Amino acid sequence: xxxxxxxxxxxxxxxxxxxxxxxxxxxxxxxxxxxxxxxxxxxxxxxxxxxxxxxxxxxxxxxxxxxxxxxxxxxxxxxxxxxxxxxxxxxxxxxxxxxxxxxxxxxxxxxxxxxxxxxxxxxxxxxxxxxxxxxxxxxxxxxxxxxxxxxxxxxxxxxxxxxxxxxxxxxxxxxxxxxxxxxxxxxxxxxxxxxxxxxxxxxxxxxxxxxxxxxxxxxxxxxxxxxxxxxxxxxxxxxxxxxxxxxxxxxxxxxxxxxxxxxxxxxxxxxxxxxxxxxxxxxxxxxxxxxxxxxxxxxxxxxxxxxx
Numbered sequence: 001x002x003x004x005x006x007x008x009x010x011x012x013x014x015x016x017x018x019x020x021x022x023x024x025x026x027x028x029x030x031x032x033x034x035x036x037x038x039x040x041x042x043x044x045x046x047x048x049x050x051x052x053x054x055x056x057x058x059x060x061x062x063x064x065x066x067x068x069x070x071x072x073x074x075x076x077x078x079x080x081x082x083x084x085x086x087x088x089x090x091x092x093x094x095x096x097x098x099x100x101x102x103x104x105x106x107x108x109x110x111x112x113x114x115x116x117x118x119x120x121x122x123x124x125x126x127x128x129x130x131x132x133x134x135x136x137x138x139x140x141x142x143x144x145x146x147x148x149x150x151x152x153x154x155x156x157x158x159x160x161x162x163x164x165x166x167x168x169x170x171x172x173x174x175x176x177x178x179x180x181x182x183x184x185x186x187x188x189x190x191x192x193x194x195x196x197x198x199x200x201x202x203x204x205x206x207x208x209x210x211x212x213x214x215x216x217x218x219x220x221x222x223x224x225x226x227x228x229x230x231x232x233x234x235x236x237x238x239x240x241x242x243x244x245x246x247x248x249x250x251x252x253x254x255x256x257x258x259x260x261x262x263x264x265x266x267x268x269x270x271x272x273x274x275x276x277x278x279x280x281x282x283x284x285x286x287x288x289x290x291x292x293x294x295x296x297x298x299x300x301x302x303x304x305x306x307x308x
Contacts, residue, residue: 002075002076003075004068004072004073004074004075005072006069006071006072007071007073007078008071009022009024009071009079010022010051010071013051014049016086017047018087018090019043019048019087019090019091020043020051020086021042021083021084021085021086021093021094022041022071022081023039023042023081023082023083023128023136023138024040024042024071024080024082025037025039025079025082025138025139025142026038026073026074026077028074029075033077035141035143035203036141036142037121037139037141038121039124039138040053040055040124041053041054041127042054042070043097053065053066053067053068053069054123055067055120056104056112056118056119056122056124057120058112058114058119061107061109062108062112062123063101063104063107082139083136085134089133093131093133093134096131097127097131099130100126100127100129100130101123104123104149105149106118106123106149114144116144116146116147116169116170116186116187117144117146117147117169118149119144119147121138121145122144122145122149124138125138125144125146125147125149125158126149126150128158129150129158132160134158135159135161135178136158136159139206140189140191140202140206141205143188143189144169146166146169146172146174146187147166147168147169148166153166153167153168154166157174159176159178159179161176161177161179162177162179163175166184169187170187172184177195179193180192180193180194180195181193182200188202188203189202193206193208193209196208196209
């Protein structure tokens with residue numbers, strides 16, 4: 001029997017009242033797993049005591065709600081976090097995601113098509129397109145993400161930083177600051193990423209600097225700092241909660257990075273946290289490998305003052 005048990009990527013939903021958004025990806029079943037991943041969405045409203053997972057599957061009615069554990073293995077394959085967003089940043093985006101899911105046009109029995117789409121990756125891409133604030137990019141192995149579910153063969157990318165052209169999902173091209181350069185040839189994606197240098201190869205995915213990686217932060221660890229801690233937006237940290245991002249930056253600032261530039265157009269929030277920062281286990285999520293260079297990006301969203 002296929003293993004669909006929890007991979008331990010999410011805490012108990014009751015452990016935090018914060019809103020939360022996650023997108024997970026795992027290698028798909030049988031031989032298709034050589035080339036492609038299956039993606040799904042998990043959300044939790046503020047104060048909710050349970051997660052809601054949305055999949056788009058090949059059996060029965062395609063849209064499946066809570067059919068599996070929120071962070072469950074996909075037929076044995078351990079998922080990776082593609083998008084992670086918590087708290088006040090996630091809260092206003094969840095209704096938009098739900099609206100797209102509830103109105104997804106390919107929702108009837110028989111609508112699912114593994115190639116070129118619509119499939120699970122088409123479904124998730126449609127949700128991401130509705131919330132450009134996530135600045136999210138599905139991996140190149142998410143075959144079907146380029147299927148024009150809305151009937152438009154040309155448009156703006158989900159991150160709103162580029163444009164795409166798609167010929168019914170069979171052929172296409174994407175150029176964007178977050179997406180990089182991608183050519184879709186019958187579902188296989190070939191391209192490169194300049195922002196975080198990497199090649200994008202069919203079946204392999206990214207080869208180079210990883211966009212994000214899983215990182216466990218010590219539970220309830222205090223990180224004292226002597227000045228402002230800069231907290232990046234999801235564009236830099238793949239959607240980490242502000243708390244996890246704050247700790248990451250606190251660590252890098254203690255190594256001497258003290259001159260981050262702040263875009264004056266971004267509204268800053270000043271909040272005193274007392275003597276250092278404590279991080280419970282449930283804030284241990286994926287962290288960017290690019291956190292140090294990311295400190296100098298202009299898309300900073302919050303400023304936290306920490307008194308030692």
